[in-house]
Amino acid sequence: MPRRPSSSSPLLDDRQFKRPKLVHLTSESFKNGIFLAPMVRSGALPTRLFALKHGASLVWGPEMVDKAILHAERVVDPITGVISYNGKSRAMFTTHPIEKPYLIYQIGSSNPELAVQAAKTVMQDVSGVDLNCGCPKPFSTHSGMGAALLSNPDLLCSILEALRAAMPPEITVTAKIRLLPTQEDTLKLVERIIDTGVSAITIHCRTRNMRQKEKALIERLKEIVEFVEGLGKGIAVVENGDCVGFEDAQRIRQLTGAHSVMIATAAESNPSCFSRSPLQNVEENLIPPYLRLCKYVDNHWSNTKFCVVQFKGSGSKLNKADAHKFRNTLSKSKSYDDVEDVVGEWTGEQVFGEIVKAIQSRRLGHQVGTEDSSPRPHERAGSEGGPLCTPPDRLNPEPPSLDAPLGPSTAARMPIPAIITGDDALTPTPTPR
């Protein structure tokens, strides 16, 4: 089996950090937090890593329909450690072990058995599974998934019960719902959901028929939070809707009593919005490093472009003409090669290293508990039974023609940090049942 070099790198010398051994997530882990919402397309691996670096406590992956992941092949990139669940023509889901302690995998389902199979497929790489009960789009609701579950509480709860029964205790089960038109019906549904054994419930404070542009009805949440607290099970209620960043999350928590707040649209515009001091000059401070990271982790170009063209922020240092030129370059680009002027040097491993450092140095205690770490057997990138090489026909990562760090010439690149490759497991890897 090929092994990564074990020499230390100045960037990722994790000996300078106290490495917390993570105890798995619990209901408490969903309290006092600020979370990246699940977002199809916009919530891919690079955005989740940036969100974690800049203060997101937990990150949700984009919704994956249960069946979509069932036949995917799990492939580990031996250079970067990126794990891809590859379908026939593309990666369905991509993750990295560094985000596992904070990663919630969202499932779209209308079938308890399929939901359980999907969860079992990915559970070794995630810390929790979440059921999407809020997507109002016809592609979701026509097959009984997403917001359609809100009017079929028996099915909704049977999926959550099946997941809770099938998952080992170290994998949390949660649900994300929308408000129902009446408060009374919402409370009834929330009570049923809590009774299934979920660790947390996220409430998107819009009803199924409300448009994204309509103001979220956060004033309805306080009563729901009090109701859940009255049930005495210690379950976390997460507010979702219209939060724009760290300060705003404090305001929303005060107003609603919610235990935590989840952000989507604002994070799509700037994944550093979780920070007290989010990146402002995005043309200089966000877009270039984001592009470098995307290439390093072989994020598919079309997804990368989709994300960066949406990044916005105040404090640009560019004059009008240069700003226009910058945006024009991005919007016309067709590959990583086309954005070289924007990126400067392709130092993606350095960007990744900084993210690893930031994640490693987080204070995990208040969320998930820490223990002194002691060496233990641990899954190593590239040391498992599955294939070691990136198949040439897969769309994500892009083929090595893009100079993605997949070839032998990259053997001397920065080693994968010990927190990933070493003897220090971040979370217990559940044994599939």
Ligand SMILES: Cc1cc2nc3c(=O)[nH]c(=O)nc-3n(C[C@H](O)[C@H](O)[C@H](O)COP(=O)(O)O)c2cc1C
């Ligand atoms: C681009 C995009 C993709 C989304 N994809 C999902 C999804 O996969 N699953 C989900 O439960 N909600 C999804 N949502 C809804 C968000 O998670 C969130 O509930 C909604 O945008 C309200 O939060 P906000 O006001 O912070 O934007 C998506 C929203 C956006 C903008």
